[in-house]
Amino acid sequence: MLDKTYRPKEAEAEAYRLWEETGAFAAEPERNAERFTIVIPPPNVTGKLHTGHALNNTMQDVLMRYHRMRGDDAMWMPGMDHAGIATQMVVERGLEAEGKTRRGLGREAFVERVWDWTQQSGETIRNQLRSLGAGPDWARERFTLDEGLSEAVRTVFVRLYKERLIYKDLRLVNWDPKLRTAISDLEVQQQETDGHLWHFRYPVEGEPQRSLTVATTRPETMLGDTAVAVHPDDPRYKDLIGRKVILPLVDRPIPVIADDYADPATGSGAVKITPAHDFNDFEVGLRHDLPKINIFDETAHLNDKVPEAYRGLDRFEARKKVVADIEALGLLEKVEPHRHTVPHGDRGGVPIEPFLTEQWYLDAATLAKPAIAAVEEGRTVFHPKQWENTYFEWMRNIQPWCISRQLWWGHQIPAWYGPDGTCFVEMTEEEAATAAKAHYGEAVELSRDPDVLDTWFSSGLWPFSTFGWPSQDAEVTANLERYYPGSVLVTGFDIIFFWVARMMMFGLHFMGEVPFRDVVIHGLVRDERGKKMSKSLGNAMDPIELIEQYGCDAVRFTLLALAVPGRDLKLAPVRLEGYRNFATKIWNAARFAEMNEATAAAASNFDPGKCKEPVNRWIIGRTVEAKADLAAALEVYRFDEAASGLYRFLWNRLCDWYIELAKPLLADAATAGETRATLAWALEQTLLLLHPMMPFLSETLWQQLGYGAKGPLVSQRLPDYPPALRDPAADADIEWLIELVGEVRGLRSEMNVPAAAKVELLLSDAGPETKRRLEAQSEAIGRLARLSRLEAVGEPPPKGSALFVIGEATAAIPLAGVIDLATERARLEKEVGKLEAEASKLERKLGNANFLAKAPEEVVEENRERLADMSGRRERLSGALARLSA
RNA sequence: GGGCGGUUAGCUCAGCGGGAGAGCGUCUCGUUUACACCGAGAGGGUCGGCGGUUCAAAUCCGUCACCGCCCACCA
Numbered sequence: 001m002l003d004k005t006y007r008p009k010e011a012e013a014e015a016y017r018l019w020e021e022t023g024a025f026a027a028e029p030e031r032n033a034e035r036f037t038i039v040i041p042p043p044n045v046t047g048k049l050h051t052g053h054a055l056n057n058t059m060q061d062v063l064m065r066y067h068r069m070r071g072d073d074a075m076w077m078p079g080m081d082h083a084g085i086a087t088q089m090v091v092e093r094g095l096e097a098e099g100k101t102r103r104g105l106g107r108e109a110f111v112e113r114v115w116d117w118t119q120q121s122g123e124t125i126r127n128q129l130r131s132l133g134a135g136p137d138w139a140r141e142r143f144t145l146d147e148g149l150s151e152a153v154r155t156v157f158v159r160l161y162k163e164r165l166i167y168k169d170l171r172l173v174n175w176d177p178k179l180r181t182a183i184s185d186l187e188v189q190q191q192e193t194d195g196h197l198w199h200f201r202y203p204v205e206g207e208p209q210r211s212l213t214v215a216t217t218r219p220e221t222m223l224g225d226t227a228v229a230v231h232p233d234d235p236r237y238k239d240l241i242g243r244k245v246i247l248p249l250v251d252r253p254i255p256v257i258a259d260d261y262a263d264p265a266t267g268s269g270a271v272k273i274t275p276a277h278d279f280n281d282f283e284v285g286l287r288h289d290l291p292k293i294n295i296f297d298e299t300a301h302l303n304d305k306v307p308e309a310y311r312g313l314d315r316f317e318a319r320k321k322v323v324a325d326i327e328a329l330g331l332l333e334k335v336e337p338h339r340h341t342v343p344h345g346d347r348g349g350v351p352i353e354p355f356l357t358e359q360w361y362l363d364a365a366t367l368a369k370p371a372i373a374a375v376e377e378g379r380t381v382f383h384p385k386q387w388e389n390t391y392f393e394w395m396r397n398i399q400p401w402c403i404s405r406q407l408w409w410g411h412q413i414p415a416w417y418g419p420d421g422t423c424f425v426e427m428t429e430e431e432a433a434t435a436a437k438a439h440y441g442e443a444v445e446l447s448r449d450p451d452v453l454d455t456w457f458s459s460g461l462w463p464f465s466t467f468g469w470p471s472q473d474a475e476v477t478a479n480l481e482r483y484y485p486g487s488v489l490v491t492g493f494d495i496i497f498f499w500v501a502r503m504m505m506f507g508l509h510f511m512g513e514v515p516f517r518d519v520v521i522h523g524l525v526r527d528e529r530g531k532k533m534s535k536s537l538g539n540a541m542d543p544i545e546l547i548e549q550y551g552c553d554a555v556r557f558t559l560l561a562l563a564v565p566g567r568d569l570k571l572a573p574v575r576l577e578g579y580r581n582f583a584t585k586i587w588n589a590a591r592f593a594e595m596n597e598a599t600a601a602a603a604s605n606f607d608p609g610k611c612k613e614p615v616n617r618w619i620i621g622r623t624v625e626a627k628a629d630l631a632a633a634l635e636v637y638r639f640d641e642a643a644s645g646l647y648r649f650l651w652n653r654l655c656d657w658y659i660e661l662a663k664p665l666l667a668d669a670a671t672a673g674e675t676r677a678t679l680a681w682a683l684e685q686t687l688l689l690l691h692p693m694m695p696f697l698s699e700t701l702w703q704q705l706g707y708g709a710k711g712p713l714v715s716q717r718l719p720d721y722p723p724a725l726r727d728p729a730a731d732a733d734i735e736w737l738i739e740l741v742g743e744v745r746g747l748r749s750e751m752n753v754p755a756a757a758k759v760e761l762l763l764s765d766a767g768p769e770t771k772r773r774l775e776a777q778s779e780a781i782g783r784l785a786r787l788s789r790l791e792a793v794g795e796p797p798p799k800g801s802a803l804f805v806i807g808e809a810t811a812a813i814p815l816a817g818v819i820d821l822a823t824e825r826a827r828l829e830k831e832v833g834k835l836e837a838e839a840s841k842l843e844r845k846l847g848n849a850n851f852l853a854k855a856p857e858e859v860v861e862e863n864r865e866r867l868a869d870m871s872g873r874r875e876r877l878s879g880a881l882a883r884l885s886a
Numbered sequence: 887g888g889g890c891g892g893u894u895a896g897c898u899c900a901g902c903g904g905g906a907g908a909g910c911g912u913c914u915c916g917u918u919u920a921c922a923c924c925g926a927g928a929g930g931g932u933c934g935g936c937g938g939u940u941c942a943a944a945u946c947c948g949u950c951a952c953c954g955c956c957c958a959c960c961a
Contacts, residue, residue, distance in 0.1 A: 005923075190958080197961080215961055229961095263960070271961045280959050340960090354959095386890070390956070393889065397957085493956090528898090530954090561909090562899085566891075568955090570898065574910060581923040592920035640900075644908070659920070742927095748915095749927040755916050783918090838905080845904095850941040859904055859942090866905065 002594055002704055006587035008551030011700040016130055018699070024068075024714040025135040027075035029482055036067040037075045037486040039463050039516075040136060041499070042144060044083035045121040046090050049128045051525040051533060051571060052492060054543035055559045057134045059522060059639055060490045062560065064135065065692035066634055069718045075483050077466050078129070078136035080122055082145040084455035085179060085347045088409040091117050107408050114409045118143075131544055133552050133695045135714070142466045144458040145411065152465035153411045153458050154427050156510065161415075161425040165363045166403070168423070172282045173402050175355030177300035177315075178348035181406035182359050184454060185399055186497055188352055190341040197338035198323060199268070201331040202228060202245040205253050212237070212245050212256065213333050215267035217340055218277075219326070220318040222247065223306045224295040225254055227273040229284055232258035234269050248331050249322065250307060257288050276356045294356050298406075315353070360404035360413060360451070367505035368395045374504060380514045383637050384566040387493060387521045394497050403454045410452030417447050460502030463489075463515035486516040488637075493521050520637045523568035525559070530570050541571060553694035554580035560693055561643035582647060583697050586690070589655050590701045593683050596666050596676060600706030603680035608725055613671055614776065616678040617730035619658040622649060623685045624721045630689055639693075646690060654682060657738060664779045680705075688718055736770075736807065737777050743804045744785035747813055750827065751802050758788035759813050762801075765876075766792035766809040796883070803828065803880045805873045810880065821884065828881045835874040842867040 019025060038060050043053055060076065068074035091114045092102050102110050122143070129136070142149060160166040173182040198219050201211035212228055225247050230237035237256065244253040261284050262271045275285025276292040285292055297303045300315045309325075310318055326332045343352045372395050374380050375388055382388045404413060416424045416432040422439060424446070426432040437443050458465070464484050468476035485507070491500060500519060507515030527533055533540040546555045557579040562569035593599065608620045626649035633642035658679075665675040684707060691698040691713050702713035710716065744761060753759060761781075763770065771792050774781075778790050797803060797812030802824055804811050842863055845851055852860060 002920095005921085217961070261960090267961055273961095278959080278961090280961085283959090341958090343959095389890070393957070497957095564899070567899090572898070572910090575898080577923075578909065581921095584923045585921065588921035588924085590920085595920070644900080648908085655921085656925090663919095745926060746928085752915085755926080756918090786918090842905090845942080848941060852941080854941045855904075863904085 002587070002591045002701075006551070006583055006697060006700075008553065008583075008696065009548070012131070012133070012547075012552050012696045015696045015699040015703075016133070018703075018712050019135060019714050020138075022712055022715065024712060025076070025137050026139065027137050027483075028073045029075075029479060031073050033071055033073040035075060035482060035487075036064070036072040037077070037483045038064060038488055038490065039077040039466060039486050040079060041489075041491050041495070042079045042081040042142075042459065042462060043125050044086055045080050045118045045125070045143075046083055046086045047121055048124050049132075049543060051541050051543050051546075051559075053128075054132055054546075054555065055522060055525055055563060055569075056490055056492065057129060057132055058556045058559050059520065059563065059637075060488075061132070061134045061556075061695075062639065062642075062692045063488060063490070063634070063637075065695060065714065066718075068714075069688065069691065069716060071717055076136035077140055077142070077483075078138060079142035079462075079466060080125060080144070081459055082118065082143065082410065082455060084405060084407055084410040084452065085181070085183075086455075087114060087117070087121075088407055089179070089347060091409075102408070110408055118145075128544060131547055131552065133556060135695075140466070144455070144462070148468060148471070149458060149461070149465045150411055151427075151471075152461050152469055153453065154414045155470045156457075156461060156506065157414055157453070158425055158427055159510075160362065165366055166425075167361055167363070168358055169361050169400075170356065170358045172276075172279055172354040172356055173359050174343065174345070175298070175300075175353045175357070176345035176348045176350065177296075177298065177353055178350045179345065179407075180298045182355075182357060182402050182404060183345055183347075183352065184402050184456075187346045188343045189346045191344050193340060193342040195338050195340055195342070197267070197336045198326075199333035199335070200248070200272075200326055201333055202247060202254075202272075203331075204240065205244040205246055211331070212240065212270050213268040214270050214272040216272055217338060218319070219322045220302075220315055221274045221277045221295070222272060222322060223250060223302070223310060223318075224274045224276050224293040225272045226275060226285065226290045226293060227255050227257050227288065228270050229257050229259040229262040229273050230270045231260065231262045231264045234262070234264045236264075237270060248329055249325055255288075255290075257284075257290075259284050259287065277354055279354050282354070282356075292356055296353060296355065298355075300353050359402050360415075360453075361400040362403050364398045364401045364505065367509055368398045368501075370508040371395060371501065371504035374508060374514045380504065380516060380519060382519045382521060384521065386566065387496065387519070390493070391496055391501065395501060398501075401454075403457050404449075404451040405454055406450075407452050410455060411458055413449040413451050413453060415449040417449065418444050456498050456502055459499055460506040461510075463503055463507055464511050469510070484511060484515070485513050488518045488520055489516040490520045490522065492524065494524070496521070518637070521566065522563055523566065526568050526570050528570055528572040530568070546576065550576045550580040551583055551696070553697045554583050556695075557582065557643055557693055560639040561647070563639045565638065565640075582651065583694065585651055585655060586686075586694075586697060587701070589650070589659060590683060590705060592659055593679050594705060596679065598676045598679035598683065600680065600684070600709065602676045603684050603707075606677040606681050608678070608681055609722065611674055611678060613665060613674060613678075614727075614730040614733040615658070615661045615665060615780070616675055617727040618734040619654065619678065619682050621726040621731055622653045622658075623682050624725050625649075626653075627685070627689055627718070627721065634692075643693060646693065650686060650690075654686065657734075658682065660784060661734075661737075661780050664783055685719070687713060688716060691716075733773055733777070736773055737781060740806050740811070741781060741784045743806060743811065744787070744813065747802045747804065748786070751813075751815060751824070753815070755786075758786050759815065760789040761785065761787050762789075762797060762812045762814065763792045763806075763809045764794075764796055764812065767807075770807055770809050797880065799883065803877065805876050808872070810876050825881065825884055828877055828884065832874055832877050832881060835870050835877065839867060839870040839874055842870065 041056060043049060064074050064076045095101060157166060174188050176183050195217050197215050197217055199213050199215045201213050204210040204212060214228055228245055240256045241258045244255055247254050261280060273281045273284050275281045275290050276294040293305050295302055295305050302310045302313050302318050304311055345352050375391060414425060418436050424432040424435045426435055432446055436446055463486055464480060467480045467483055469480055503515045527539040531539055554576055558575050611617050629645040630642050633645060662675050662679055665671040687698045687702050699713045702708060774792055782790050797810060798814050800816035801812035801814045846863055846867060
């Protein structure tokens with residue numbers, strides 16, 4: 001016997017154990033079936049999962065379970081990402097708490113420490129995914145830093161280097177002075193900041209009374225100025241071009257140059273040029289062959305290229321001192337408040353410095369071309385499609401990708417340097433040594449490049465590296481051929497550039513084929529008020545806590561129901577409660593079935609096609625419909641529609657109507673057998689349909705109701721229903737019944753008939769079909785509408801009745817002495833008024849020759865039918881109204 | 887400065903060329919043997935404004951307003 005309510009906690013542990021024990025999640029490469037592949041977006045091993053992960057993995061899990069139940073060979077590749085900077089920072093913070101530092105520990109010991117952390121975090125994440133009900137093929141789990149994937153990374157690096165698509169370059173990079181590493185453009189966040197615009201006077205050389213005013217938001221960089229630029233056509237400064245100004249504080253003469261970059265309309269029209277500390281100035285410097293004076297060290301403290309007084313100051317202190325000193329010299333013209341965007345490192349959170357260093361770059365523009373074409377040609381399709389614009393926009397303007405990082409946690413770059421700096425890029429140190437020997441003619445000592453690769457470099461290989469690429473092993477090759485490209489990638493829009501774009505580029509370059517056919521983009525999970533969830537705001541919801549509180553299936557179903565494509569979702573407790581109630585509702589429907597012995601035994605040998613009772617035939621039809629709706633929704637990744645369809649079917653069809661209508665049938669020996677079997681069958685089908693979205697509840701009920709003999713629900717196949725299972729005649733009968741009951745209930749309520757009181761229902765003008773329906777369903781109708789008498793009568797409705805129209809018949813509830821005539825008259829008048837308005841609207845439409853000529857035939861026909869119906873109702877109701885008044 | 891998205895019932899959101907919908911909330915009634923995490927019923931909307939296309943517009947086009955997000959080197 002089922003418990004009074006569903007208890008998710010025990011049920012979840014039990015079901016997951018069953019799935020793992022039966023190997024339900026294992027892909028079946030040997031089975032001859034269509035394959036369905038998803039590679040997981042590998043979570044970072046930075047701690048634990050958030051609600052965004054819950055959404056992302058639930059969507060994937062639904063697709064996996066659904067496709068497995070459809071009979072596909074379902075391959076869900078699990079794994080995690082080492083997440084370079086992010087993980088290194090987490091571990092460093094831990095060290096800090098112990099009073100230790102990364103550098104104090106040394107590289108080797110530190111990396112070991114990160115591995116320890118990774119084990120821990122990995123275990124947490126694995127358990128969280130299990131709690132979510134996610135069922136990937138655990139035996140295949142990979143890590144971006146494991147041996148196989150590291151070999152893939154080295155292979156890709158060496159190949160691209162040899163193809164000259166990876167190269168070293170000395171140029172300005174985005175430098176994070178806190179983390180002391182280069183970062184890529186994507187890791188830079190522009191932040192609106194209230195700053196100042198300082199106007200400095202630079203005295204003209206040999207003409208001390210005259211000066212050139214420049215404006216800057218970064219006064220400290222003036223110590224590295226090597227020119228002042230003016231527009232070549234700016235009449236104010238024409239005579240100064242080619243002359244020099246004296247850089248204050250430094251007393252260095254610097255040239256006034258002519259360059260289009262200087263905008264006469266902005267500020268004074270003259271702009272200071274600091275080639276080593278500004279991306280634009282760097283370009284200007286190249287054009288004019290200016291020296292680049294780097295005034296910072298890697299922590300953005302001033303170095304020995306500046307006058308003694310400034311050395312060792314950090315950039316913010318230096319700013320204050322420079323401004324003060326300029327002011328003391330009387331060269332500060334003015335200071336204006338100025339709002340501008342300041343680039344910040346997305347991890348370190350401090351302003352980044354454009355910094356002149358040698359780094360490794362990847363020629364992304366070359367790799368992007370086929371990746372753009374693939375999406376243009378539809379070989380990979382985004383859902384919703386509008387995200388393709390975002391992808392194109394970025395890919396078409398892509399810049400060289402800085403892939404080296406001055407970190408310790410990551411894939412160390414496979415480059416070795418000889419004594420004279422010659423670089424050897426090879427798979428192993430031995431191969432580098434061999435190459436070096438050939439180069440130098442003798443064995444030399446090599447030193448390895450200390451840098452590691454951007455974490456997204458290895459993530460970009462994930463769709464094929466996880467299957468064992470580049471191993472030539474026969475099994476690996478077969479696997480790769482079978483499971484690449486993936487069917488679907490499910491991910492958030494926030495990593496389209498970081499990850500999706502890179503997988504496209506690498507996949508096409510190394511596999512010659514796109515990494516996935518469909519890209520499903522979901523939104524961000526926000527809090528109830530639409531705020532981004534964050535630890536600092538304190539509004540972050542822990543998915544595991546939610547699961548404890550509401551049950552996993554409720555959490556899953558909520559996320560899915562809210563997952564409208566291309567839109568962020570607001571996760572509110574009230575929604576979670578609603579879907580928790582839904583789970584309870586299903587549980588109770590099952591309890592009802594169990595109490596009536598409508599369980600597995602009753603459903604065995606049942607042929608739904610041979611049912612007699614319209615009620616039973618009707619719910620069978622609704623079930624068939626529900627499956628079609630579910631399939632259609634999932635086909636286009638409309639998880640929200642899949643969820644609402646099941647909700648409607650289960651609650652509004654199965655529970656609200658079928659179970660209620662089945663009650664009298666179950667009580668009658670003549671119909672009990674068939675109805676029991678139908679109920680059992682419908683519930684069984686419901687569990688099959690529900691399973692991808694609510695795996696725990698459905699599996700638990702499957703077992704409890706005795707279906708477990710067929711094996712676990714997770715491994716069942718979804719049936720294909722024969723079309724003949726739908727019976728339009730039965731549907732019409734039951735829809736008529738539903739309408740009739742609804743009308744009576746509405747009237748009772750409006751007329752304030754006490755709930756316990758039974759009333760009579762008399763139908764005038766009933767045709768043969770209505771009479772047949774009345775006859776067949778009188779018991780159910782009587783029960784649901786609380787009637788003491790129900791029949792068709794030859795005479796018009798008695799006076800003092802509440803009236804409504806159903807089909808061709810007029811229904812009357814005699815309420816003489818109960819109803820207030822005036823109230824009923826008012827109600828009918830309102831009703832007639834509404835029908836009148838509707839009908840006249842339709843009449844106008846149908847009276848329009850253009851409409852008749854241009855609208856499709858079926859639209860015209862539909863409108864005619866509606867008009868006929870409206871007019872019929874109106875006439876009968878106004879007739880009734882007349883008699884009431886008479 | 888570019889680009890994208892949004893504006894529909896009190897709230898959260900579907901619908902995106904032919905009868906304005908759902909869930910929650912509100913109000914009324916109800917403890918009939920699945921379920922009060924329940925049942926029955928009701929009220930509630932100039933579909934942001936204006937203009938256009940069309941026989942027909944919440945739905946397509948233009949425009950304006952407001953709200954988000956992404957990208958971008960202006961001193």
